Amino acid sequence: MPFLEDVALDTAADAYVQNSMWVEYEMATDQGALHIRGSTDPVICTEAGDPLLPTEIKTKRSLTQFDQADPTPDRRHKAQLHAYLHGLDQTVSHSLDMGLVIYVDRTQHDLLPVCVEFDSEFWTETVIDWAADQTTYRLSDELPPADPEQQWGCEYCSYRQRCGRDDDPFADTPATGVLPLTSYPRHAVVEALEAEGGADALTPTLAYQYPDLAAEAETDVYPWTCALCGEEYAWDWNELEWDGNPANPPMCPACTSGHWFAELAEGTPLWEDGLHE
Incomplete structure (x- = not known):
């Protein structure tokens, strides 16, 4: 903050540091409309709250990789800052064509600020094209x-x-199976269940994601299993207090009561013979 406050004073007499700003806008591309939204890192703003200098803060193991006299930002960080600049520029009357990537050494806490000017060619040929391609894969449920x-x-x-x-x-895991703690589009789950030699049961993640499929009589759901104590729990056991987020599986109640902390694991058809005989 002391560094950013000094930058604010150098930018304008009445400027101040705002913790972040919300950015949201749409762009027309050959692949269709792109909807870009996100939150910036600190922004130097006018007294009225208009953005003057957005920043992007990134940590590094070391800053020795940079040319200290003429540092060049990582391409992906430059792209991210361009997305902020393009969106924020549409909200102000003045030109917003410069941002700051601030690299921080995780060990020494040294700072390396790198000025980034908005580059129309880089924005069009790199950022927009990449975003449009990724959106096309996402909308078609295809992996890039x-x-x-x-x-x-x-x-x-x-x-x-x-x-x-x-x-x-x-x-x-074969293409006909399903991975534990992984979400899938509904049509892919149905295809896996109906395919010959495909999945013969749902994981708890998919059961939470599609409870109607789990409720069907012919569809089984594998239980949760604790690798530490060996306990198994039905997927819908409400005492697990799980929100369905695959990135945060529930903890084992038995281990927790004994002051041990162990995450529960899901079984899959691939593991059936080994874990669920």
Whole structure:
């Protein structure tokens, strides 16, 4: 904050630091309308609350990778700041064509501010084209090609388990099966249940997502299992107090009462012989 406050004073006499600003707008593309929305990092604003200088704060293990005399921001961070600039520019009468990417060393807490000017060519040919392509895959329920710009990009992808780029033991689940703690489109679940040799039961995640499918007499639901104590719990046992979020599976009540904390796991058809004989 002291650094940002100094930047605000250098920007305008009455400027101040606002914690964040909401950005939301639509753009027309060859693939259809894109709806972009999100929240910025701190923004230097006028006394009236109009944005002057949006920022994007990113932490790094080290800042030695940058040319200290002429640092260049990471391409993805530049793209994110461009999305803020384009949206906020539509809300003010003055031109908003510059932002600040601030890199922070996680160990030393050193700061490296990098000025980013809005680049129309970069915005059109890189950011918009990428966003339009990803939206097309999403609307058609298709997975985009597994070719991230950087290999570590898979670590942030919620589909990494489905394409086999994950260390979990179910990464190689056949296409006819379903993965534990993973949501699927309804049509894909129905197809998996109806396919010959496909899924013969729902995971608790899918049962919570589609309770009507779980209520059908011919559809079984695998129970939750605790790898620590071996207890099993029916998927709809209300004492689990689960909100259905696959990223936060419920805790084992038996272990919790004994002051141990263990997350429950889901079974799948792939694991049937080993866990549910």
